Amino acid sequence: MDLTFSPEQEALRSRLRAWLAENVARSGLKGPRPRSVDLDSETIARYKRWQQRLYEAGYVALSWPKEYGGQALDPVSQAIVNEEMLCAQAPALIGAMGLEMLGPTLITWGSEAQKRRYLPKILTAEEIWCQGYSEPEAGSDLAALKTRAELKGDCFVVNGQKVWTSGAQHADMMFCLVRTDPAAPKHHGISYLLIDMRSPGIRVRPLVQMTGERGFNEVFFEDVQVPAENLVGRLNEGWQVANATLVHERNMLGAVTQSQQLFGRLLALARSMRRNAAPLSRDPVFRQRLAALEIRVEAMKHHMYRLLTDRQKGRHSGLPGMINKLVGTELNYDLATAALEALGDAALAARDEPEALDHGFWPYEWMFSLGMIIGGGTTHIQKNIIAERGLGMPRIR
Amino acid sequence: MEFGLSESQEALKHTARQFLAQHGSAADVRAVFAQEDGFSRQLYRRMAELGWTAMLVGEEYGGLGLSVLDMALVLEEAGYAALPGPFVFSALLATCALVEGGSPSAKEAWLGSLAKAATIGTVALSGEGPGLELDALAARRAPGGGWLLSGTRKFVPYAHVADFMVAAAGKVEENGAPALFLVETKSPGLRVRLVSQMDLTRRVCRVAFDDVAVPVEAELRPGPALLERLLDLGALAIAADSLGGTERVLEMAVEYSKVRRQFGRPVGSFQALQHAAAEIVADLEPARALLWYAAHVADATPESFGRAAAMAKALLSEVFSRAAQRSVLMHGGIGFTWEHDLHIWFKRARFNESCFGSPAHHRERVARIAGY
Known part of the structure; x- marks a missing residue:
């Protein structure tokens, strides 16, 4: 056990901290936002500029190989950047989907030409990516997907529909799972394609979420032509490629930093609210709830450092690595739920209502964090994965 | 930054798992259910041979001088096996009390034999009420020097087999200020009664102190x-x-x-x-x-x-x-x-x-x- 950081890592932290102190305000953007929400084109352009400046300053994709624009640094350095970004309330990266999901997948599975073509524009947010996985009949059972791609000459012709596609309304490109062999067993006839969202035949229809925002979309494909060279990995072996992406899905240290931030904000709220003529944070019952949450956040923090150390040493985390999505998203929802209780009736007030407290932050966060429990594999699917793949309990459907 | 166990810690844990699988099976655990001692002295000696009772004792007293994390790994395995006995109370708590607060003469007297498991120590820290109140045991200055302890400590683990206990008491002349004393279980005025309770892998006692005299050097500091x-x-x-x-x-x-x-x-x-x-x-x-x-x-x-x-x-x-x-x-x-x-x-x-x-x-x- 060594919980200290190297001099290089400490230097990186203080350099970045100074850079953020100077540049966050200048970005013209408030708070963390993009997790692919409703944004107008001017705001999107601002977020793209923000990511580009951050990249030029050397704070994006630090652990990527140097030949693809990274710095080949250790995962701890990247974790430090994520931590500092959240602590400084720096605007989030609009290209996160490309940076965290597609980029690492391409580095492992992509052809040299694909890496040269796509990776640089992921880093600078010049191209924004969305993920085309779920379909109306393929949610938790993702491998049941039906969107069809037929190879005709040097193009795939794609027909079908995706759904819950976050950020599709402002994405330039989509990494997409398609069925290329309908006769094969369901996991063996899937391929991984990169699709230009401006291709003729693509129609994007935003769906309104319970928050009232347009975050995710339906995407329809009608005879969409995709160049054959946009296939990642081998034909009909897209399931393996997709699984690699799912592994990269979340940078969990970032997520636990978010839980820490939420806890800090919840505690500040509890100190400001009053119950029985004293701050709510002194109420013996609510204190118990706060402490239980702080303990869960603290435990997750150390859990993530443990997984980070595994990654650093090239060890596979196995069972402990399977719980992150389940525990992290439920924790954030529980934090927001506690805040709503603290707010009392004010929890009902609309965000821009004068009666709203703490800038109307919590009701939105509460609903958003419920969505996070569902997206990327629901809590129930996570439990199936832990039981079957982690514990080896029998799988019979 | 490295968050995890070292190779030697992994090895320690692995050895403990294997050792207890062999010598501390559920059948072995059941074998002590009906015994008043509540643990196997033979197994305890074997654990001492592995060095477990010497982990937190410094080398100058014949110990290994290992870390609390090392000890925690062995305790995790003890929990896995539901190991009965005074191990944690003696080899961690009584030992640390002496290492960190014992007088030179007390260290000399006890640490070497704790490390060898020739002595069993325990701690008497909990009070009468729920929680950890101190006032159940009072320490008064004895007329001829030293201290007189009066009161009770409930749920004292393995007091019936221990040679000494580290007891928490409130100092009467100092408004109940917390203090710790090393008390030999053979001291006159000390009565130990085994309490029948739910967890058959542990033994606890009620210990009554009736003007139990302890010498000045038995106080552990800073209390x-x-x-x-x-x-x-x-x-x-x-x-x-x-x-x-x-x-x-x-x-x-x-x-x-x-x-x-x-x-x-x-x-x-x-x-x-x-x-x-x-x-x-x-x-x-x-x-x-x-x-x-x-x-x-x-x-x-x-x-x-x-x-x-x-x-x-x-x-x-x-x-x-x-x-x-x-x-x-x-x-x-x-x-x-x-x-x-x-x-x-x-x-x-x-x-x-x-x-x-x-x-x-x-x-x-x-x-x-x-x-x-």
Whole structure:
């Protein structure tokens, strides 16, 4: 056990901290936002500029190989950047989907030409990516997907529909799972394609979420032509490629930093609210709830450092690595739920209502964090994965 | 930054697991149920041969001078095996009390023999009421020098087999200021009564002090800070035990669910059971990281140990209880029988929940430390 950081890592932290102190305000953007929400084109352009400046300053994709624009640094350095970004309330990266999901997948599975073509524009947010996985009949059972791609000459012709596609309304490109062999067993006839969202035949229809925002979309494909060279990995072996992406899905240290931030904000709220003529944070019952949450956040923090150390040493985390999505998203929802209780009736007030407290932050966060429990594999699917793949309990459907 | 166990720590844990599988099986645990001592002295000697009782004793007294984290790994395995006996109370708590607060003569007298397991020590820290009140035992200055102790300590682990105990008392002449004394169990005026209780892998006693005289050099110092440290170490130790216990009840439930068939298929293929098992894993793994962290800071940054130990105890004793309850339910009727081993851990979990302070007590400490 060594919980200290190297001099290089400490230097990186203080350099970045100074850079953020100077540049966050200048970005013209408030708070963390993009997790692919409703944004107008001017705001999107601002977020793209923000990511580009951050990249030029050397704070994006630090652990990527140097030949693809990274710095080949250790995962701890990247974790430090994520931590500092959240602590400084720096605007989030609009290209996160490309940076965290597609980029690492391409580095492992992509052809040299694909890496040269796509990776640089992921880093600078010049191209924004969305993920085309779920379909109306393929949610938790993702491998049941039906969107069809037929190879005709040097193009795939794609027909079908995706759904819950976050950020599709402002994405330039989509990494997409398609069925290329309908006769094969369901996991063996899937391929991984990169699709230009401006291709003729693509129609994007935003769906309104319970928050009232347009975050995710339906995407329809009608005879969409995709160049054959946009296939990642081998034909009909897209399931393996997709699984690699799912592994990269979340940078969990970032997520636990978010839980820490939420806890800090919840505690500040509890100190400001009053119950029985004293701050709510002194109420013996609510204190118990706060402490239980702080303990869960603290435990997750150390859990993530443990997984980070595994990654650093090239060890596979196995069972402990399977719980992150389940525990992290439920924790954030529980934090927001506690805040709503603290707010009392004010929890009902609309965000821009004068009666709203703490800038109307919590009701939105509460609903958003419920969505996070569902997206990327629901809590129930996570439990199936832990039981079957982690514990080896029998799988019979 | 490296968060995890070293190779030698992995090896220590592995050895402990194998050793206890061989010498501390559930059948061995059951063998001491009916014995008054409540543990196997032969096994205790074997553990001493492995160096376990010498881990926290310095080399100058014939010990190994290892870390609290090393000890926590052995305690995790003790929890996995539901090891009966005074090991943790003697080799961790009584030993640390002497190492950190003993007078030179007391160290000389006891540490070497504790390391060799020729002596068994324990701690008498809990009071009459719920929680950890001090006032149940009073220390008055004796006319001829030294101290006179009067009162009671309840739920003192293994006092009936210990050679000495480290007892917490309030100093009468100093407004009840906390103090710690090393009291030999053969002292005149000291009465020990074995208390019959739920967890058959542990023995606890009621100890009555009737003007028990202790010499000046029996006081361990500084009393208030050392008492706090011992309570934190106790909380951490029980948390480590709970970690191992959680692993064991999970393993038992998963194994059983693979072989027990109903509706023509193994019950482990039902999502109701799968999800119950997955929830135990989701509780267990972050708690393990928290435990490692708390054990590490006990040596590395003692100023943050109180918060970490309180967190680990609050979390892990509930995680263990919840896991044990789920495991019983996953077993069904067989899990409710005396014949099945599961109730050994189910009851140990309950002991662990209250021992060294309830989860609610430790959550309140977390709140106080953070200044909510």
